[in-house]
Every structure is written in structure tokens, then in C-alpha cells.
Amino acid sequence: MNPKVHILDRGVPQPExxxxxxxxxxxxxxxxxxxxxxxxxxDGLVETPARVTRSLEEFFSGYGQDPAEILEKTFEEIDGxxxxxxxxxxxxxxxxxxxxxxxxxxxxxAYIPDGRVVGISKLARVIDVYAKRLQIQERMTAQIxxxxxxxxKPRGVGVIIKATHHCMTARGVHKxxxxxxxxxxxxxxxxxxxxxREFLGMxx
Numbered sequence: 001m002n003p004k005v006h007i008l009d010r011g012v013p014q015p016e017x018x019x020x021x022x023x024x025x026x027x028x029x030x031x032x033x034x035x036x037x038x039x040x041x042x043d044g045l046v047e048t049p050a051r052v053t054r055s056l057e058e059f060f061s062g063y064g065q066d067p068a069e070i071l072e073k074t075f076e077e078i079d080g081x082x083x084x085x086x087x088x089x090x091x092x093x094x095x096x097x098x099x100x101x102x103x104x105x106x107x108x109x110a111y112i113p114d115g116r117v118v119g120i121s122k123l124a125r126v127i128d129v130y131a132k133r134l135q136i137q138e139r140m141t142a143q144i145x146x147x148x149x150x151x152x153k154p155r156g157v158g159v160i161i162k163a164t165h166h167c168m169t170a171r172g173v174h175k176x177x178x179x180x181x182x183x184x185x186x187x188x189x190x191x192x193x194x195x196x197r198e199f200l201g202m203x204x
Contacts, residue, residue, distance in 0.1 A: 105163025
């Protein structure tokens with residue numbers, strides 16, 4: 001029987017047996033609580049390690065999902081539709097890999113089909129898969145664009161992400177109200193100024 005795998009990225013599975021157990025994670029949280037100066041056996045904290053572990057499972061559930069599989073089911077009966085498709089203002093929550101601090105943002109995804117389209121909910125799910133991993137925004141932007149381009153093989157793909165990083169708004173330099181904008185343009189979105197401008201006009 002093949003061991004259960006933990007998908008790190010496309011085609012790079014990690015055996016589930018290499019991951020710490022739930023009890024090990026809860027013990028680590030207890031250690032962190034003690035490090036803060038608190039007592040993990042205090043009534044208000046006794047269940048915190050289990051709660052934190054469940055939260056982490058949700059925060060990083062993207063490691064167990066393959067975005068390519070999400071995009072595989074497509075539709076070809078589109079009556080020759082070949083104009084831009086844009087899904088706008090898709091909210092996501094992620095965590096930065098440097099401080100494990102929240103990244104809260106929105107994404108705009110566009111592509112121009114070449115004979116087939118995908119259900120729009122699948123685009124939102126792909127964003128969530130990559131968001132629910134330890135991330136930097138630049139890589140996440142590229143990953144989303146690249147997987148859409150690789151699987152759907154459209155004429156072009158555009159992705160824009162605008163996000164607030166709590167690692168610089170709630171700690172460090174403490175600059176609330178700032179956000180980071182990144183983009184990735186492939187195919188005709190990169191080659192055609194008019195196509196790129198049309199997408200930007202629909203986005204941020």
C-alpha cells in the first residue's frame with residue numbers, strides 16, 4: 001500500500017510519515033506558551049495547543065491539494081468564445097514564510113481561452129491552494145499564473161495580487177495602511193500592451 005503523501009507542489013509529494021504527529025505539534029505549542037511566560041495548564045490555556053493545531057491544519061491545507069487537478073476539468077462547447085475572462089477581487093488569507101504572520105489580500109485573474117474554459121470557482125480554488133501555504137507574495141503570484149498557463153494552455157494569462165502583510169504592519173517597521181501589489185503576465189498579456197491595459201483597467 002502506498003503511504004499517504006503530502007503534496008508540497010506539483011509532482012513533489014512528501015510522505016505523510018515525515019510529518020510530525022498531532023501530539024508533537026501540540027507539545028510544541030505548549031513549549032511556546034511556556035516561553036511567553038504563561039502556564040499552559042492554566043484553565044484558559046489548557047485547550048489552546050489543540051486549538052492552535054487545528055488552526056494550523058486549516059491555514060496550511062494547501063499542501064495537501066494539487067492545483068493542476070483542480071483545473072483539469074474544462075469545457076470546450078464555448079461557441080468560439082475567445083475574449084478575455086476576468087475573475088475579480090478574490091479575497092484570500094495566507095501566511096508569510098519569514099514570520100508566519102498573516103497576509104490578507106485580493107487577487108485578480110484573467111486569461112484568454114484557446115478553445116476551452118474552466119469553471120470560475122476552480123480559479124478561486126487554485127488561489128486558495130497556493131494561499132494556504134507558507135508564502136511570499138511574488139512567488140504566489142507566479143505560481144497561480146504558471147499553473148493556469150500550463151494546464152489550460154490559453155493564449156495568455158494575467159494575475160494581479162494586492163495584499164497587506166502583517167509582518168510589517170503589526171510588527172517590525174509598524175506601517176499600517178500599506179499594501180504590496182504584484183503581477184505576472186504571460187502570453188498575449190505580456191506581448192500586447194492593449195491586452196495588458198484592458199486587464200489592468202478591469203482590475204485594481
